Amino acid sequence: xxxxxxxxxxxxxxxxxxxxxxxxxxxxxxxxxxxxxxxxxxxxxxxxxxxxxxxxxxxxxxxxxxxxxxxxxxxxxxxxxxxxxxxxxxxxxxxxxxxxxxxxxxxxxxxxxxxxxxxxxxxxxxxxxxxxxxxxxxxxxxxxxxxxxxxxxxxxxxxxxxxxxxxxxxxxxxxxxxxxxxxxxxxxxxxxxxxxxxxxxxxx
Numbered sequence: 001x002x003x004x005x006x007x008x009x010x011x012x013x014x015x016x017x018x019x020x021x022x023x024x025x026x027x028x029x030x031x032x033x034x035x036x037x038x039x040x041x042x043x044x045x046x047x048x049x050x051x052x053x054x055x056x057x058x059x060x061x062x063x064x065x066x067x068x069x070x071x072x073x074x075x076x077x078x079x080x081x082x083x084x085x086x087x088x089x090x091x092x093x094x095x096x097x098x099x100x101x102x103x104x105x106x107x108x109x110x111x112x113x114x115x116x117x118x119x120x121x122x123x124x125x126x127x128x129x130x131x132x133x134x135x136x137x138x139x140x141x142x143x144x145x146x147x148x149x150x151x152x153x154x155x156x157x158x159x160x161x162x163x164x165x166x167x168x169x170x171x172x173x174x175x176x177x178x179x180x181x182x183x184x185x186x187x188x189x190x191x192x193x194x195x196x197x198x199x200x201x202x203x204x
Contacts, residue, residue, distance in 0.1 A: 007072035016051035020188040026054040048115030050075030067091040098127040102135040117146035117160040148195035176201035
């Protein structure tokens with residue numbers, strides 16, 4: 001409940017386009033998802049999607065069936081208001097990713113940009129990985145982006161864990177075949193540069 005209250009306060013007090021993690025378009029994530037998606041419908045879940053515009057760009061292509069999960073209903077409300085009638089086609093989930101009950105083998109692509117690095121306790125990370133294992137179908141793809149070794153040590157007033165590429169993949173273990181690592185120099189709305197590391201795996 002403490003984490004939920006924190007993020008609800010953030011989105012109630014600041015315009016979404018001013019928070020440090022804001023991107024006008026999630027270009028790196030979007031390019032990855034488009035590249036790995038099959039020609040038919042792809043079921044995508046954006047974990048911690050909040051007010052991100054990734055859902056807008058995915059919904060612009062009918063081959064994507066999109067779910068957006070966030071601990072903050074206030075964050076999801078920003079995206080819903082922006083999408084207007086198109087929001088009805090999205091499956092919105094309010095929940096803590098370490099506790100939420102997700103359906104089994106429900107997703108082809110799991111995407112998370114900037115949630116995993118907030119999980120500072122090993123038990124939180126283990127609970128997260130267990131939900132990935134359950135919710136992503138065998139052969140499905142997992143994209144997780146977190147702060148790299150040169151990234152900030154805090155975000156939104158909360159501590160984070162920074163990862164070198166190999167360290168990020170190691171959190172997931174042998175059930176996840178590493179396909180590639182990518183990096184991103186994210187420029188915040190205030191002009192600071194933050195290092196992100198992307199880990200792209202496939203579920204066995």
